[in-house]
């Protein structure tokens with residue numbers, strides 16, 4: 451069956467692209483390898499401004515709002531800072547949030563947005579007049595355009611020759627259930643412990659009632675990340691407050707500078723395009739944003755009936771991503787090199803503690 455657009459991946463990038471396309475007359479197919487709703491290791495913190503990128507109300511799936519940022523430099527030199535009301539991060543549960551966006555897309559698309567889960571894409575083949583997708587199960591689909599929203603470990607980028615030599619940060623997330631008393635005294639803050647492991651940091655984020663995301667990530671050489679998370683948990687949360695711990699790891703593709711993100715018929719979004727803050731590891735906002743831009747560019751392309759050989763419109767995708775996302779990420783590269791390679795102490799004093 452031939453679709454107008456195939457989206458591979460149902461994370462924030464793919465789900466938001468589907469949502470943006472759902473009001474058009476286009477036939478959309480979203481392909482997801484996991485069964486929905488799927489789990490994604492993630493801290494689940496996002497700035498409230500993300501709601502401007504999503505055209506449905508997300509307040510129903512916001513689990514918590516934080517008020518403070520509590521920072522440490524390798525377990526010492528604590529600073530507590532109050533967020534401005536308009537910038538206080540909101541907390542989500544990723545399986546619920548991502549699936550909510552996708553369901554909204556299916557409802558608004560009333561039959562024109564199809565979801566295919568439990569379906570792993572094994573190849574993407576770009577032809578002159580269409581893109582062909584093959585599944586592990588043997589299924590075959592094609593479309594006029596394809597959005598690669600298949601994250602850090604997806605297939606799309608390598609199949610179409612984009613994003614060669616990506617760099618990954620190693621990270622691991624522990625979902626921790628605590629007792630009520632610990633939650634009540636820590637639910638108002640994001641806790642970040644800079645450089646508590648080499649070239650990285652640890653975090654404790656209050657996701658929802660009695661549940662925290664506690665993780666560590668390193669931008670340096672791979673190390674024994676399980677030993678690091680165990681050490682971090684042991685030193686940060688009193689053992690008698692912990693009721694359950696579930697650990698899962700996942701790589702974070704780190705933004706390395708401007709790259710080509712599209713071909714004639716394929717547009718990469720979110721983690722598949724390495725649109726992740728190279729210092730903080732923040733990626734949800736950029737995934738939502740790039741999914742929205744990809745949808746807008748495809749809609750424009752089809753509305754203006756541009757010939758596929760006309761590359762200008764897809765360059766427009768690269769240009770828009772650079773203008774609206776890439777510039778911000780590029781400026782973070784300076785801080786990445788300062789914080790993780792040259793002068794962690796200075797980074798902490800000047801940019802976390804904000805000493806003059």
Ligand SMILES: Cc1cc2nc3c(=O)[nH]c(=O)nc-3n(C[C@H](O)[C@H](O)[C@H](O)COP(=O)(O)OP(=O)(O)OC[C@H]3O[C@@H](n4cnc5c(N)ncnc54)[C@H](O)[C@@H]3O)c2cc1C
Nearest residue numbers: 459461462463483492493494495571600601720721733734
């Ligand atoms: C431990 C950890 C903590 C993090 N914490 C935060 C945080 O607090 N705040 C923040 O903003 N960011 C955080 N991030 C980053 C954030 O999770 C990602 O940037 C975000 O998930 C990117 O969204 P995406 O839609 O691009 O990709 P994903 O959410 O990874 O979605 C990709 C989807 O594609 C599917 N897929 C992959 N391959 C195939 C295939 N072959 N066929 C079909 N489907 C496929 C996957 O199953 C998945 O559902 C964290 C990341 C990690 C690893």
